[in-house]
Amino acid sequence: MSKQTYKVCFCFRRRFRLAAAEAPEDIKALFNEYSENGVMGLDQLQRFLVEVQKEENATLEDAQAAVDSLHEFNIFHRKGLNIENFFKYLFGDVNPPLNPKLGVHHDMTAPLSHYFIFTGHNSYLTGNQLSSDCSDVPIIRALQRGVRVIELDIWPNSRKDNVNVLHGRTLTTPVELIKCLRSIKEHAFSASEYPVVITLEDHLTPDLQAKVAEMITQTFGDMLFSPGSDCLREFPSPESLKKKIIISTKPPKEYLEAKEVKLRESESKKGKDSGDDEAWGIEVTFKAKNDDEKDDDLDEREGDNNDEDDCKLHQNEAPEYKRLIAIHAGKGKGSISDWLRVDPDKVRRLSLSEQELEKAVNNHGKDIVRFTQRNILRVYPKGTRVNSSNYNPLVGWMHGAQMVAFNMQGYGRSLWLMHGMFRANGSCGYVKKPEFLLKAGPRNEVFDPKVKFPVLTTLRVTVYMGEGWHYDFRHTHFDTYSPPDFYTKVGIAGVPVDTIMKKTKVLEDNWIPNWDETFEFPLTVPELAMLRIEVHEYDMSEKDDFAGQTCLPVSELRKGIRAVPLHSRKGEKYESVKLLMRFEFV
Template sequence: MTTYRVCFFFRRQYRAASGQAPEAIQEVFGQYSEGGVMREQELRRFMKEVQGEARAGVNDAIKESKYLKELQKKGLSVDEFYHYLFSDDNAAHPSSPGVYQDMTAPLSHYFIYTGHNSYLTGNQLSSDCSDVPIIKALRSGVRVIELDLWPNETNNNVNVLHGRTLTSPIKLIKCLRSIKEHAFEASPYPVIITLEDHLTPNLQAKAAKMLTKTFGNILYTPTSESLEVFPSPEELKMRIMISTKPPKEYLESKTTMTSPTTSHKVPTICDRLFYPITKLFIKEKEHEGQNVDEEEWSEEVSDHEAITNDHELNEHYQEEDPEEGDGKSPIEYKRLIAIAAKKMQGDLTEALKIDPHKATRLSLSELALEKAASSHGTELIRFTQRNLLRIFPKGTRVTSSNYKPLLGWMHGAQMVALNMQGYGQPLWLLHGMFKANGGCGYVKKPDILLNDNPDQLFDPKATLLPMKTLKVRVYTGDGWRFDYHKSHFDTFSPPDFYARVGIAGVPVDTTMKQTKIIEDCWTPVWDEEFEFKLTVPELALLRIEVFEHDVSDQDDFAGQTCLPVWELRTGIRSVSLCDRKGQTLKSVKLLMRFDFIFH
């Protein structure tokens, strides 16, 4: 019997990528050119009437690029004009616009780029602790670094790790040296180190020596025991600040939680892994059932505190190690604390009372913030006008996932701390917020959050009228053909791209809209316009995402970015897209138009 094999051959066919300007751009060019050429006078008119740059000269508009030389030599053709629009010179949000906001107000008047568990390389339970993510965060502009301090196995040195988990430790001194080396690479404005302190008094004294020796005169130490008003970012340039609970308060909070019946056994690996998760899930279930006692308002609901063995910790404080330290109480350690973290006492109303003689910091978990925002919204905003509020992820985010940061920002929280180890929409929003003000890590809070008139305190739940409308027109996109392999999105055909555009802000402003799908094309032309009514434009971020439609599977990610609405350059602009982790792609850009209508 003869066996025949039948072979099928498929030839991939790709439509040639077109560099031709879309019809809408050709129409604009026709309005501002003569005889198919745009000269200096026409470009100046275009810059004034479309781009809203009446005061900018032509040289300012296109700088020292090749387009300026072409313009001066023979004028721009439609293709040259189109390529100029796509260039970085014409970006919707320049990468380095410089710091322009007032930096002389107290720290409490600024949103601050904040990381959570900054030393972890991955998940919250078993990843390595390292200075590498700390360095990466500082280089990207993060200004608040968190370190969890624990005694080493022999109780004679200080480690940084996520306590009672399987995370491997790193020595504190290595973290401090890396912070000093990289603190001001991205920004000259102050770096704040928040310490989660689980040390004995002797080790606190040792940590103080490490801090003073490593940072020297760049370490900011207050002249009095507590600050009445926080200094400004301008005053604190090139300085490092320490923020934690004063030693006495930390000891009191731990001893009051100690149970005389707590077991003395050394925790096993299983204990270390499953005890914290079990305890945290119980807390969350209680929260969902609204049967939560007042302790959940406190900092002890954090993953740091919930996973602490209270009896074991109290033993640390009672131990004396004759071979370490000088036997003195950690007075020097307390003196180094520039921003004292507030000990939670009583309910939230009590915690949010303002002491006119002391500026402090309070921490709330994301769950506690949700409850506080519902019942104490305006009190949160009043508190954050003088004091710092730090928000941190709930402890069950063991994969280093994140919560949405807008709820914290709209209630004035300066330190909305996110896990930097992963990626996703919350991190994209964080990156977008801190593109503002030159990417210096400090963004001035809008006046609505700083108005201390009791009758005019901002209420995020209030029904407000739109202040302006943002019109967004999505023309086209290009660059995927350079950054991705031909078969990356579809094996046998070009990709089918669509764009999503929307607003992240106060609830009434938050929305997302989508273009049509353009099939089989590496340079999709959508030419669609959307309108977004904004009641609080000062807190609005423009979200832009592109996906490749897949009929049989989940749509493929093709780029994203978030831009501060208040810093958008109007007119026809290029928008560079980033990958999932927030790194700018080499070539992928959209061409869009932005216009504001004021009400």
């Protein structure tokens, strides 16, 4: 019998056991300092809250509430906390980096111009700027997140007998205006009771304007804020406008063209036949096209006009429509200096594209700050951002711009900063501007973002550890055969001199990385600073994988050791992923 040889191959898949999260050495040392015989009692926990967490008014009841939050560890309630319970408390949802008890705590009785306002751009788009659907769904999502300014581009429908919302001169599919209005009414105050502003980019004829006026009046009724005069001398406060809807727009350019057409048509009737009338029609069309070409890409005019007195031009509109407009928009004739003139008798809204703002801040930075002390400045993305990306919002905020308009349906670092800014003040959508942006000096001097100021404080950040990826991600998401190699990036977004990013070392093969690294960030303008946090998984051969992010307003950071939840690229909070960090101001 012949001998046969068989070759057997064995394939082994590396498996890694997940270690339990263990308190870092610094946390163990603090526990030992504030405990006795391995137990931290209520008195000791209260002292820890006061001395380490800097909760100066913490009481024994607060300490008891911390213990009670660990309901699954009832056995320890009578004595206190052991190290495991103490660690779970610090890393728990009851210990966030922003104080949920603060709620709305800024002064809300100042004029609207004194606030940064959570502002959307093309709020009806579900995706890109060229071919996505128009819908009320992104409007609803924005309102549920706390957005307070909704933009609607309104156009005649194909039969010219009704009004649609769509991105003009693109392939975006329309949605009926009435559907958007009804959704705004239903969801306007689901996340915040402070006013919602609807900015209309208007491309309608007078009869359709009258139709819009009827829609808005019937939809919102008593919710609608009517100023009672053509132009406001000063904006009302958010407090006085709770649960109110505010309309902001300008007379569309089409009215001015229509008026010019009528004048020239009347002249042509004196001695011209119908053939000449047809030629005149061609000339009007050509003129309109050339005017459009002067504007930014994709019709990003944001409703402003080039007429000196916006209030006078409203006489061309349907009177019912005119009475709805509470915040008048308009640039005025001339250069940027003319646009930024401050009228002591009325206030208005000015819109600038991101490019216009970037040019303006070079030579008119202080003029912009002065303008925004009484008036509202809206900044919007350039038309070439067809993928619904965004720009750096700090440029606008540094100069007092209230409405830094963003594509909320996109994602990216700029949008993360926007989310971070409006986590402040109870996430109500209105953040009071720092006093230095609101006041002028004895010689009418105002804040100049170009000036380098002295360091006012230094934020010290310790990144202890992270956990939760093992629960929120597939086990092969980062690496097929080994645990991930995480590192954390932490830094400041703010005025240019404060802006910086640093990162921890890479910890290999660990679902629960323990970095225990400290960074310091000197801040010259802490009021405009936001703490940026990102976690990535190092990949030697490809782009590093994203593993979570968040952005937090430095002015509202809670001192002490805090559990920082991370969010996805789109800003959605993960169920389990968080970092344990410490914040100190030195």
